[in-house]
Amino acid sequence: MAAVALCRGVTVRYGEVRALDRLSLEVQPGRITALVGPNGAGKTTALRLLAGLVPAGAGSVEVFGLDPWTSPVEVRRQLGFLPDRPALPSHLSADELLHLRLGLHGIRGERARSAMETLNRELGLGPLLPRWCSALSHGQAQRVALAAVLIHDPELILVDEPMTALDLEAQLLVRQALALRAARGAAVLITTHTVAHVAALAGHVVQLAEGRVRAERGGGDGVEELERWILGNSS
Numbered sequence: 001m002a003a004v005a006l007c008r009g010v011t012v013r014y015g016e017v018r019a020l021d022r023l024s025l026e027v028q029p030g031r032i033t034a035l036v037g038p039n040g041a042g043k044t045t046a047l048r049l050l051a052g053l054v055p056a057g058a059g060s061v062e063v064f065g066l067d068p069w070t071s072p073v074e075v076r077r078q079l080g081f082l083p084d085r086p087a088l089p090s091h092l093s094a095d096e097l098l099h100l101r102l103g104l105h106g107i108r109g110e111r112a113r114s115a116m117e118t119l120n121r122e123l124g125l126g127p128l129l130p131r132w133c134s135a136l137s138h139g140q141a142q143r144v145a146l147a148a149v150l151i152h153d154p155e156l157i158l159v160d161e162p163m164t165a166l167d168l169e170a171q172l173l174v175r176q177a178l179a180l181r182a183a184r185g186a187a188v189l190i191t192t193h194t195v196a197h198v199a200a201l202a203g204h205v206v207q208l209a210e211g212r213v214r215a216e217r218g219g220g221d222g223v224e225e226l227e228r229w230i231l232g233n234s235s
Contacts, residue, residue, distance in 0.1 A: 001028055001029060001030070002029075003026040003027060003028055003062075003187075004027050004028065004029050004063070004064065004155060004156050004187035005025075005026070005027040005050050005061075005062065005063045005064075005156060005187065005189070006025070006026055006027075006061070006062045006063075007023050007024055007025040007026075007046070007049070007050075007056075007059065007060075007061050008024055008059050008060045008061075009022045009023070009024055009058065009059035009060070010022070010023045010024070010049065010056045010058065010059035010060070010061055011023075011056065011057045011058040011059055011211075012042075012045055012049060012054055012055075012056060012057055012211075013057050018210075018211055019042050019045040019211055020042045020045055020046065020049065020211040020212075021042075021210060021211035021212050022058075022059065022211075022212060023042065023046065023059070023208075023211060023212060023213065024213065025046065025206065025213065027050070027156065027187045027189050028187060028204070029155070029185050029186065029187045030182060030183075030185050030186075030187070031182055031187070031188070031203035031204055032178060032179070032182045032188040032189075032190065032201045032202050032203055032204070032219075033187075033188065033189045033190070033202065033203070033204040033205070033206060034189075034190050034191070034192060034197075034198045034201065034202035034204070034205050034206070034219070035047075035189065035190070035191045035192075035206050035208055036191075036192065036193075036195075036198060036205060036206070036207050036208070036230060037207055037208035037209055037214070038209065040210075041208040041209050041210065041211070042208050042210070042211040042212075043160075043191040043208055044083075044084065044160055044191060045211075046189075046191075046208070047081065047083075047158045047159075047160050047189065047191065049061060049068070050063055050068060050079075050156070050158055050189070051068065051076070051079065051081040051158055052068030052069050052071075052072040052075055052076065053081075054069075055069040056069070063075045063079065063156065064078055064155070064156070077105075077152075078154055078155045078156060079154050079155065079156040079157070079158065080149035080150055080152070080154035080156070080157050080158065081149065081158040081159075082145055082146055082149045082157075082158070082159045082160060082162065083160050084160040084161040084164060084191075086141065086142065086145035088133035088134075088136070088141055088144060088145060089133055090132065090133055090134035091132075091134075092132070092133055093129065093130055093131060093132055093133065094125065094128045094129050094130075094131055094133060094136065094144045094147075095129040095130060097133060097144065097148060098116065098119070098129075098144075098147060098148060098151055099112070099116075101148045101151050101152070102115060102116075102151055102152075105151070105152040107151070107152060115151055115152075115153070116151075119147045119150060119151060122150075122173065122176065122177040122180065123143050123146065123147050123173050123174070123177055124143070124169075124170070124173050125143065125144065125147055128140055128143065128144055137165075138164075138165040139164075139165040139166045139167060139170055142162075142164060142165060142166060142170075142174075143166070143170055143173070143174070146159070146162065146174060146177070150177065150181065153186075154186065155185075155186055155187065156186065156187045156188075156189070157178070157181055157186055157187070157188045157189070158189050158190075159178070159188070159189070159190045159191075160190075160191050161191055161192060161193070162174055162178065162190055162192070162197075163175075163192065163194060163197055171197075175197065175200055175201055178190070178201060179201060182203075190202075195223050195226050195227055195230070196223055198219070198226055199219075199221065199222055199223045199226055201219075202219035203218065203219040203220065204216070204217075204218060204219055205217050205218070205219055205226070205229075207230060207233055209234070214233050214234075215229070215233040217229060
């Protein structure tokens with residue numbers, strides 16, 4: 001199966017800092033890939049690279065067969081990117097924000113109603129919709145921001161630390177929503193520091209260190225096995 005996103009020997013620098021160092025990575029449709037590794041390993045930069053927010057200094061990047069830096073509009077129509085600290089417009093309610101996103105993607109009428117119903121069911125948004133975005137807690141804002149990312153049913157979903165500040169019930173809802181999208185054929189790439197989320201979600205695990213792939217493996221193992229694998233590759 002062809003990769004939705006592909007990096008070949010990519011280097012990204014921030015001044016003198018080499019955030020990615022000849023990174024090679026494939027993101028396949030129909031599964032969740034988890035990037036793991038210590039702070040500064042390059043996980044967030046890898047997501048920003050695929051979203052077209054930073055250019056590759058060397059190597060090549062393809063998302064849907066296009067360079068996301070030089071073809072950002074075409075690429076972003078088909079992907080959704082949730083950063084680790086999403087900023088929501090304070091002057092809109094959650095419902096207004098989601099309908100604005102629907103309009104930006106040209107989704108109206110029955111399609112819009114169906115999309116809202118699906119997200120409400122998957123993420124439990126009902127009580128949050130009439131509230132101002134500025135009045136949402138961090139965890140509530142995270143759920144609304146994820147809904148805004150998923151609302152156009154993207155083929156590639158990039159999520160940086162999706163469980164940040166979520167309570168247990170919200171974590172379960174988010175995990176189920178991402179798993180459902182992958183089951184429908186979307187390619188999902190997440191970063192996380194929590195081994196339990198990797199064990200519950202990922203069908204593919206990539207360990208980064210100093211901007212490079214240190215090791216990778218299939219998912220489906222328990223927490224203890226993943227911990228041993230991560231620690232074993234860190235020594």
